[in-house]
Amino acid sequence: MNRKKFLQYTVAGTGGVIATPFLFGQTSSNKPADPLPAEKVKEFVIAGHSNLDKVKQMLVEFPTLLYATWDWGSGDFETALEGAGHIGTKDVANHLIGLGARTNLFVLTMLGKTGIVKAYLEAYPQYVNARGPHGLTLLHHAQKGGEDARELLDYLQEKGLKETKMAL
Numbered sequence: 001m002n003r004k005k006f007l008q009y010t011v012a013g014t015g016g017v018i019a020t021p022f023l024f025g026q027t028s029s030n031k032p033a034d035p036l037p038a039e040k041v042k043e044f045v046i047a048g049h050s051n052l053d054k055v056k057q058m059l060v061e062f063p064t065l066l067y068a069t070w071d072w073g074s075g076d077f078e079t080a081l082e083g084a085g086h087i088g089t090k091d092v093a094n095h096l097i098g099l100g101a102r103t104n105l106f107v108l109t110m111l112g113k114t115g116i117v118k119a120y121l122e123a124y125p126q127y128v129n130a131r132g133p134h135g136l137t138l139l140h141h142a143q144k145g146g147e148d149a150r151e152l153l154d155y156l157q158e159k160g161l162k163e164t165k166m167a168l
Contacts, residue, residue: 045070048080078133085110088144106132109141112148
């Protein structure tokens with residue numbers, strides 16, 4: 001018995017989740033699923049910056065756009081959620097997170113999730129200098145978060161951070 005068959009039958013038999021080819025990104029004919037159209041991924045990431053209605057509409061047609069990443073070049077990758085994060089579009093960010101989009105510390109900073117962000121930075125203090133899409137910092141995201149992120153903005157400034165943009 002190969003690994004895939006083992007997972008399909010033993011996980012189902014233990015009362016756990018039934019492992020189907022769909023869970024592994026494959027169709028019922030056991031062929032890999034088709035990739036998303038590149039133009040749709042780019043359009044979705046752009047919409048994620050500030051257009052909640054378009055984000056919702058596009059997810060109806062292509063639900064897996066929720067996880068898609070666009071490469072702007074030179075290693076500058078971005079998701080729709082990250083676009084909302086660096087612009088400060090909280091309604092888009094919260095909607096996408098509510099659907100299960102993978103978030104990161106930059107978006108959580110913009111949303112003012114102080115407890116999560118501070119705990120992470122206490123565990124990994126070097127991450128305070130990390131860069132997100134377009135080379136933007138945690139400080140930038142805290143600034144975009146407005147009042148919700150005021151405590152984090154103060155915290156980051158106390159750590160000596162100043163806004164600088166990395167050339168990409």
